[in-house]
Amino acid sequence: MDEKRWIPIYVFGRRYEVPEGLTIQKAMEFSGYQFIRSCGCRGGICGACVAEYRTPGDYRLKVALACQTLAETEMQIALTPFVPMNRANYCLETLKGEPEILGKIYPEIYRCLQCNTCTRVCPMEIKVMDYVAAAMKGEIEEVARFSFECVMCGACAAKCPAEISQPNVGLLARRIYGRHILPLPESLYEKISDIEKGRYKKVLKRLQQMSLEKLMEVYTQREQEPQESQDWAPKNPNFPEDI
Amino acid sequence: MSGYPESVQESIRKLEVTRLHRAKEEIPLLSLKERQELLQRYHPDYRDGGRREIHVGINQGQRVPHELADLFEGESRVRLDEVDLAGVKRETDVLIIGGGGGGASAALFAKANGAKTLITTKLRFGDSNTIMAEGGIQAAVGKFDSPALHYVDTMGGGGFQNLPHLVNALVSDAPMILEWLARLGVMFDRKDDGDLLASFAGGQCRRRVHSAADYTGMEIMRVLKDEVYHQGIEVLEFCAAAELVLDDRRRCAGAVFINLDTGERFVIRSKTVILATGGIGRLHIQGFPTTNHYGATADGLVIANRAGAKIIFMDAIQFHPTGTAYPEQLLGLLVSEAFRGWSAQLVNREGKRFINELETRDITSSAAIREVVERGNGVATPSGMQGVWLDTPLVEMNKGKGTIHQIFPHLFHRFHTFGIDITREPVLVYPTQHYQNGGILIDEYGETNVENLFGIGEVSGGVHGRNRLGGNSLLDIFVFGRRAGIKAAERSKEIEIGKLSLDHVLEYEKELKRAGALKRGIQAPLLLPDYRFEKALAKTHQ
Numbered sequence: 001m002d003e004k005r006w007i008p009i010y011v012f013g014r015r016y017e018v019p020e021g022l023t024i025q026k027a028m029e030f031s032g033y034q035f036i037r038s039c040g041c042r043g044g045i046c047g048a049c050v051a052e053y054r055t056p057g058d059y060r061l062k063v064a065l066a067c068q069t070l071a072e073t074e075m076q077i078a079l080t081p082f083v084p085m086n087r088a089n090y091c092l093e094t095l096k097g098e099p100e101i102l103g104k105i106y107p108e109i110y111r112c113l114q115c116n117t118c119t120r121v122c123p124m125e126i127k128v129m130d131y132v133a134a135a136m137k138g139e140i141e142e143v144a145r146f147s148f149e150c151v152m153c154g155a156c157a158a159k160c161p162a163e164i165s166q167p168n169v170g171l172l173a174r175r176i177y178g179r180h181i182l183p184l185p186e187s188l189y190e191k192i193s194d195i196e197k198g199r200y201k202k203v204l205k206r207l208q209q210m211s212l213e214k215l216m217e218v219y220t221q222r223e224q225e226p227q228e229s230q231d232w233a234p235k236n237p238n239f240p241e242d243i
Numbered sequence: 244m245s246g247y248p249e250s251v252q253e254s255i256r257k258l259e260v261t262r263l264h265r266a267k268e269e270i271p272l273l274s275l276k277e278r279q280e281l282l283q284r285y286h287p288d289y290r291d292g293g294r295r296e297i298h299v300g301i302n303q304g305q306r307v308p309h310e311l312a313d314l315f316e317g318e319s320r321v322r323l324d325e326v327d328l329a330g331v332k333r334e335t336d337v338l339i340i341g342g343g344g345g346g347a348s349a350a351l352f353a354k355a356n357g358a359k360t361l362i363t364t365k366l367r368f369g370d371s372n373t374i375m376a377e378g379g380i381q382a383a384v385g386k387f388d389s390p391a392l393h394y395v396d397t398m399g400g401g402g403f404q405n406l407p408h409l410v411n412a413l414v415s416d417a418p419m420i421l422e423w424l425a426r427l428g429v430m431f432d433r434k435d436d437g438d439l440l441a442s443f444a445g446g447q448c449r450r451r452v453h454s455a456a457d458y459t460g461m462e463i464m465r466v467l468k469d470e471v472y473h474q475g476i477e478v479l480e481f482c483a484a485a486e487l488v489l490d491d492r493r494r495c496a497g498a499v500f501i502n503l504d505t506g507e508r509f510v511i512r513s514k515t516v517i518l519a520t521g522g523i524g525r526l527h528i529q530g531f532p533t534t535n536h537y538g539a540t541a542d543g544l545v546i547a548n549r550a551g552a553k554i555i556f557m558d559a560i561q562f563h564p565t566g567t568a569y570p571e572q573l574l575g576l577l578v579s580e581a582f583r584g585w586s587a588q589l590v591n592r593e594g595k596r597f598i599n600e601l602e603t604r605d606i607t608s609s610a611a612i613r614e615v616v617e618r619g620n621g622v623a624t625p626s627g628m629q630g631v632w633l634d635t636p637l638v639e640m641n642k643g644k645g646t647i648h649q650i651f652p653h654l655f656h657r658f659h660t661f662g663i664d665i666t667r668e669p670v671l672v673y674p675t676q677h678y679q680n681g682g683i684l685i686d687e688y689g690e691t692n693v694e695n696l697f698g699i700g701e702v703s704g705g706v707h708g709r710n711r712l713g714g715n716s717l718l719d720i721f722v723f724g725r726r727a728g729i730k731a732a733e734r735s736k737e738i739e740i741g742k743l744s745l746d747h748v749l750e751y752e753k754e755l756k757r758a759g760a761l762k763r764g765i766q767a768p769l770l771l772p773d774y775r776f777e778k779a780l781a782k783t784h785q
Binding site for chain 1: 272274275366367369370374375383384385386387389390391392394395396398399403407408410411414415418419421422425426427428429430431433437438439443448449450456458461462465466469470472473481503504534536537538571572573576577586652653656657660771773774775776777778779780784
């Protein structure tokens with residue numbers, strides 16, 4: 001502890017001294033906070049711990065995930081545990097993939113001022129404004145792909161002067177893309193149909209009743225698909241149905 | 244520019260020198276006998292002193308980790324004079340405790356089957372280990388794959404101790420679950436021809452893990468959350484279950500909750516209850532770091548045990564071989580098993596491999612522990628942590644430039660933030676507490692021995708035996724979420740709840756006192772980890 005360098009931070013304006021090198025989240029815990037809100041996965045993927053901060057000598061207000069950002073000397077920190085967002089009601093099943101659908105469900109996207117604040121504050125470094133622009137043009141696949149890494153923290157929505165709830169626009173686009181634009185492969189339905197017809201019932205029943213020794217033998221006999229397997233086929237494609 | 248300190252540079256150079264040669268080196272998979280020996284010598288489950296017997300209750304005599312036993316023997320958070328069991332205002336058919344993937348899927352199927360459904364969750368809806376699942380979900384849909392092979396792989400991974408009827412349910416429902424998720428709009432990775440992309444996890448004889456980059460759990464969870472809202476299912480956030488409530492026939496009939504914002508205690512009466520509270524990682528078994536969510540504090544196990552639910556395999560903890568060991572800020576962060584599925588290798592300080600990377604997690608972790616603890620081949624960080632390398636640049640070399648950006652954008656970003664470019668430099672890893680293999684004993688519909696109490700996902704036990712395969716957990720939560728949701732909805736149509744009671748809590752505490760085992764001052768369930776003050780500096784958590 002002694003060799004650690006100590007730095008002052010301000011949590012909601014109150015000063016604490018913490019060892020250097022901690023994330024904002026751990027620096028607050030060191031200061032005595034036990035989180036109920038503003039803490040989740042602690043690994044940068046759940047979007048619970050949005051923090052706003054300023055550092056000395058810099059006029060800019062920055063936004064970051066508290067679990068992924070180091071506390072700095074004289075940092076002023078506030079947390080944003082919740083951002084109210086507009087969520088439209090829709091039934092995914094009855095929607096289709098037509099280009100106008102995003103603007104129909106979220107017409108506020110056309111209010112975008114192109115100020116780029118959303119992109120600037122996104123802790124995941126997503127080009128948020130670009131996907132809002134794509135949404136206005138009805139490019140569902142682009143919105144889905146550009147927004148894919150969104151952790152739904154709401155930092156963009158909290159700052160948007162046009163009052164757009166960008167994470168929900170991205171979510172809608174991704175769901176439409178996944179459901180109505182990406183085709184579901186035939187092979188999946190073939191397998192499901194085989195299972196429903198009971199093709200594997202017999203072998204599964206036999207495996208369940210098998211003695212430990214016999215099951216170990218089956219386990220040891222399985223053929224391993226290789227890492228490079230484009231042209232690979234097992235020597236016995238009916239294993240273990242044929243045992 | 245390297246993101247690593249000078250002290251480990253020499254070891255990185257050794258790893259780079261051996262890379263071309265290593266890429267072609269074959270290390271055979273171990274025999275079952277060799278596996279057993281490795282586990283017994285090095286796996287933390289087999290360490291002396293890590294576990295102890297539970298003193299009282301339905302699970303008396305079972306050995307569980309100390310950290311869990313302490314909670315089992317702690318005091319209830321509910322005082323009877325604080326709750327009014329006769330004047331309960333909230334009522335539902337299916338009460339779901341836990342807002343991860345299991346809880347959300349159970350809710351959707353319960354609602355679709357006509358039940359009044361309510362989700363309660365301790366933190367935000369979606370806060371769970373589900374969102375942290377990177378690698379993917381298993382389903383045997385490949386041309387040369389079958390549910391039978393999935394069954395055999397799963398049993399072998401679990402030490403052949405898995406409950407066969409549960410594994411049968413798991414593998415038989417898997418393709419249907421994948422289709423259900425895709426129809427809800429989950430963007431699974433595709434090959435160029437539109438077919439589903441699949442990769443390996445340890446212990447699989449076929450490529451069977453389906454992913455949405457390395458955000459698989461998060462992508463699924465945000466879709467399910469959205470669907471739950473669209474289906475009009477009510478969700479109570481920041482409401483932690485503190486006890487289960489039984490009726491006068493000892494059937495489960497609701498739960499006592501604490502509103503974490505206000506401290507208010509209240510009861511919800513329900514014809515059926517589905518526990519989907521997840522795992523145990525934040526208890527930091529044997530002082531290990533964890534990959535788990537902040538909320539993974541074993542709450543469901545604690546309250547179910549008091550209510551008389553049997554547990555199984557709770558001495559079997561999964562240590563994921565590739566938890567982050569450097570930088571400290573990312574300590575314990577999961578580095579997806581898919582990296583090894585995509586040909587990344589584990590390498591010691593001298594640049595040498597020490598295990599086939601597609602062994603199961605228990606074996607791979609044991610081998611990494613042997614490498615560091617017994618053979619002294621670990622790489623030490625300036626703060627004294629030790630680890631082994633995961634040679635991630637090998638993925639770019641074998642599978643083409645840009646593969647890491649495409650398949651692992653999340654992990655690329657996490658390390659990039661701290662100056663490490665994982666397309667050029669390896670990742671330092673060490674086994675990290677990842678999953679509770681056991682849990683509440685369930686049947687193939689998720690029902691426990693306590694009537695009308697169901698358990699699904701990580702809180703339940705049996706399906707994974709003593710060691711779960713990668714990709715079987717995302718699958719398990721939906722297979723049993725669906726089954727329990729449907730079953731609980733049906734059941735709720737035929738139930739008249741009797742008089743509510745918390746007698747089981749009093750009786751359990753009396754038993755503990757009689758045995759001299761009551762841990763005064765430990766309030767259970769834990770609800771939130773305590774990382775305040777000096778504890779924030781402990782090397783057990785990120």
